[in-house]
Amino acid sequence: MALTKITAGGLADNSVVTASVADSQVTLAKTTGVATTPYLTVFRLSANHTGDTLPLTNWEAPDQSLESTGVGSAVTHSSGVFTFPTTGFWWIDYHCHFQAADGEDGAYVFTYMQFTANNGSAWTTMNENATNMHPSSHSGTIQGSATGGILFDCVATATYKVRKGFTTQDSGIDVRGETDKTFSWISFRRIGDT
Helix, strand or coil, X not given: CCCCCCCCXXXXXXXXXXXXXXXXXXXXXXXXXXXXXXXXXXXXECCCEECCECCCCCEECCCCXXXXXXXXXXXXXXXXXXXXXXXXXXXXXXXXXXXXXXXXXXXCEEEEXXXXXXXXXXXXXXXXXXXXXXXXXXXXXXXXXEEEEEEEEECCCCCCEEEEEEEECCCXXXXXXXXXXXXXXXXXXXXXXX
């Protein structure tokens, strides 16, 4: 007679091995809390932004040889606002590359991430990263960067969105972007259910 019910605490650890479980018995409904579909989306800035900018726009999917845009359903963007394809915990990484022309005094540059829970009616800053470009006495173009990451809990795809911005003490500093190589980028990776 087949066993149809096991009382709580009735199985010792390691008493059921994977080989003895039929594939048809392991269903998606029995894997709650596990991110079963990988989601990873990458964007880069395709053109420079000069001076304070919110949101940063001109995001594009990388399209050079051997570059990938990601896996799974993509995070999308419109006018610099990113929308998630599904709810869950998302790890958002970003890197901004800055440049200042000769004679610019870029004492600081901040890059920050904002989110909305009401489809853009109000925005809240989640984190900031900063860099000091260089003292005012320099010659030639100066390069700098700021990198950061944030764990974001998207509980409703219609209303929970994010955007990226930057501000600087000197209006002549650019966040660098190009269409044929990646200088400034953002990536979204789903890591689990909300």
